[in-house]
Amino acid sequence: xxxxxxxxxxxxxxxxxxxxxxxxxxxxxxxxxxxxxxxxxxxxxxxxxxxxxxxxxxxxxxxxxxxxxxxxxxxxxxxxxxxxxxxxxxxxxxxxxxxxxxxxxxxxxxxxxxxxxxxxxxxxxxxxxxxxxxxxxxxxxxxxxxxxxxxxxxxxxxxxxxxxxxxxxxxxxxxxxxxxxxxxxxxxxxxxxxxxxxxxxxxxxxxxxxxxxxxxxxxxxxxxxxxxxxxxxxxxxxxxxxxxxxxxxxxxxxxxxxxxxxxxxxxxxxxxxxxxxxxxxxxxxxxxxxxxxx
Amino acid sequence: xxxxxxxxxxxxxxxxxxxxxxxxxxxxxxxxxxxxxxxxxxxxxxxxxxxxxxxxxxxxxxxxxxxxxxxxxxxxxxxxxxxxxxxxxxxxxxxxxxxxxxxxxxxxxxxxxxxxxxxxxxxxxxxxxxxxxxxxxxxxxxxxxxxxxxxxxxxxxxxxxxxxxxxxxxxxxxxxxxxxxxxxxxxxxxxxxxxxxxxxxxxxxxxxxxxxxxxxxxxxxxxxxxxxxxxxxxxxxxxxxxxxxxxxxxxxxxxxxxxxxxxxxxxxxxxxxxxxxxxxxxxxxxxxxxxxxxxxxx
Numbered sequence: 001x002x003x004x005x006x007x008x009x010x011x012x013x014x015x016x017x018x019x020x021x022x023x024x025x026x027x028x029x030x031x032x033x034x035x036x037x038x039x040x041x042x043x044x045x046x047x048x049x050x051x052x053x054x055x056x057x058x059x060x061x062x063x064x065x066x067x068x069x070x071x072x073x074x075x076x077x078x079x080x081x082x083x084x085x086x087x088x089x090x091x092x093x094x095x096x097x098x099x100x101x102x103x104x105x106x107x108x109x110x111x112x113x114x115x116x117x118x119x120x121x122x123x124x125x126x127x128x129x130x131x132x133x134x135x136x137x138x139x140x141x142x143x144x145x146x147x148x149x150x151x152x153x154x155x156x157x158x159x160x161x162x163x164x165x166x167x168x169x170x171x172x173x174x175x176x177x178x179x180x181x182x183x184x185x186x187x188x189x190x191x192x193x194x195x196x197x198x199x200x201x202x203x204x205x206x207x208x209x210x211x212x213x214x215x216x217x218x219x220x221x222x223x224x225x226x227x228x229x230x231x232x233x234x235x236x237x238x239x240x241x242x243x244x245x246x247x248x249x250x251x252x253x254x255x256x257x258x259x260x261x262x263x264x265x266x267x268x269x270x271x272x273x274x275x276x277x278x279x280x281x282x283x284x285x286x287x288x289x290x291x292x293x294x
Numbered sequence: 295x296x297x298x299x300x301x302x303x304x305x306x307x308x309x310x311x312x313x314x315x316x317x318x319x320x321x322x323x324x325x326x327x328x329x330x331x332x333x334x335x336x337x338x339x340x341x342x343x344x345x346x347x348x349x350x351x352x353x354x355x356x357x358x359x360x361x362x363x364x365x366x367x368x369x370x371x372x373x374x375x376x377x378x379x380x381x382x383x384x385x386x387x388x389x390x391x392x393x394x395x396x397x398x399x400x401x402x403x404x405x406x407x408x409x410x411x412x413x414x415x416x417x418x419x420x421x422x423x424x425x426x427x428x429x430x431x432x433x434x435x436x437x438x439x440x441x442x443x444x445x446x447x448x449x450x451x452x453x454x455x456x457x458x459x460x461x462x463x464x465x466x467x468x469x470x471x472x473x474x475x476x477x478x479x480x481x482x483x484x485x486x487x488x489x490x491x492x493x494x495x496x497x498x499x500x501x502x503x504x505x506x507x508x509x510x511x512x513x514x515x516x517x518x519x520x521x522x523x524x525x526x527x528x529x530x531x532x533x534x535x536x537x538x539x540x541x542x543x544x545x546x547x548x549x550x551x552x553x554x555x556x557x558x559x560x561x562x563x564x565x566x567x568x569x570x571x572x573x574x575x576x577x578x579x580x581x582x583x584x585x586x587x588x589x590x591x592x
Binding site for chain 2: 135136137138139140143144146147220224225227228231232233234247251258261262265266268269272273276277280
């Protein structure tokens with residue numbers, strides 16, 4: 001959540017070329033734009049209590065459905081809660097979901113992807129399961145899982161992760177398959193290195209750039225799915241102010257109080273945009289072959 | 295499909311949460327719950343339940359809705375019209391808009407047109423569909439009273455009412471889908487435009503549009519077809535959301551209502567059906583490769 005833009009730039013650039021970081025970033029402005037925007041979101045989420053917010057759950061029936069004003073920057077909802085405070089606190093939920101899903105699906109995907117490199121037998125079974133999972137749109141998997149479990153933040157994260165793991169596993173498997181026949185792996189085999197060690201020490205590091213890029217896209221997708229789930233009433237419990245929940249509450253009041261939907265919507269869009277820009281920039285930086293194409 | 299069916303079954307039966315307890319309500323006694331268990335066949339071993347379910351599935355029986363007591367297939371039949379109309383119009387609008395956008399962006403790579411298209415593409419899959427939907431509603435239905443706020447009218451009530459209700463949902467959905475297609479078209483076209491035979495075509499003195507459409511687009515078609523198939527997943531997700539925003543009585547509403555009421559057989563049936571459509575569409579896309587590129591044979 002607290003990924004500062006400079007840290008990412010350091011990952012993107014090999015240490016040797018550190019002197020050229022500035023010119024490098026100039027050539028990839030999307031990393032800077034995305035990083036700064038995401039950094040701002042993360043900071044506002046962390047320091048939410050210091051940003052002039054009130055308790056996001058404080059009810060104030062007298063002041064319900066007020067349009068944006070100096071007192072309530074984003075107005076108030078039907079229970080008189082301050083939409084600005086709720087939106088800022090909502091960043092915590094969305095960013096937590098995005099980061100957790102990205103980390104979990106990367107970890108599980110990496111594990112499964114590497115295991116398929118072990119033997120063709122494991123590969124055949126695991127990949128059929130993954131294909132089956134991939135043939136169900138991930139939002140539907142999440143909806144189905146959420147429909148049957150108790151609404152909680154952990155369950156939302158788990159439900160979204162299930163749908164994202166196959167994508168990561170496929171990606172890792174692709175890298176493993178191309179690397180398996182390369183001379184440096186053959187050399188490792190010839191010198192008697194054990195297969196797990198080859199996978200972990202020689203192949204795994206080569207999957208990291210692709211994994212990093214995929215993780216940013218996963219985080220962006222996870223935040224969208226979380227918002228969709230909450231919006232449909234199958235996501236985070238209503239007492240947590242997530243952006244999807246705020247929008248779901250504003251849904252029926254849209255014609256008289258459209259700001260309840262539009263402010264969290266704008267925040268969500270900006271955050272997802274920032275992550276996507278960062279992902280595009282990282283992909284260009286880490287995979288020069290693709291850089292000219294997309 | 296077998297894997298999908300198995301998966302959907304496992305998903306719904308192995309996950310925590312007891313449908314019988316949900317049907318019975320909070321004040322039910324254990325005896326009530328046991329009775330419902332028996333009625334639904336939930337007291338049988340899992341493998342028998344599964345065999346039973348697959349057997350009925352083969353006969354086109356998706357079970358009976360817990361809430362409305364109607365067969366799930368009937369419910370799906372009642373709701374399928376608006377959803378198909380929405381999905382088709384979105385598909386047509388996206389392809390008609392996005393492919394030319396991608397082609398022009400690749401042709402004028404680096405120009406302001408290219409940048410505009412790429413900005414649209416990044417925005418398109420960053421902004422969630424319901425935010426676009428609400429922004430459109432605000433502009434066209436609340437600010438100026440051009441289009442109906444929500445609802446759906448069948449084609450049998452006249453062409454204009456049908457279309458006017460479909461415009462905003464289609465635009466909202468198409469934005470995301472078109473962004474995806476435009477991006478892929480551009481990338482694929484850039485690849486092709488760098489090939490030697492394109493230079494040959496230019497040297498031969500062909501007009502620009504002949505080179506772009508006849509030579510380049512034809513060779514760039516396979517990845518575009520692939521993304522249309524893969525993007526169908528986001529279209530399905532979008533349909534569910536868009537129908538909720540615009541109160542369209544389609545399959546998406548059915549899904550959402552089923553979730554809210556924990557109507558277990560309906561959720562199962564709808565997800566299975568959506569997945570089947572998704573798999574089928576991608577199969578069609580795979581088959582279309584042979585037409586798009588005669589070098590590919592199965």
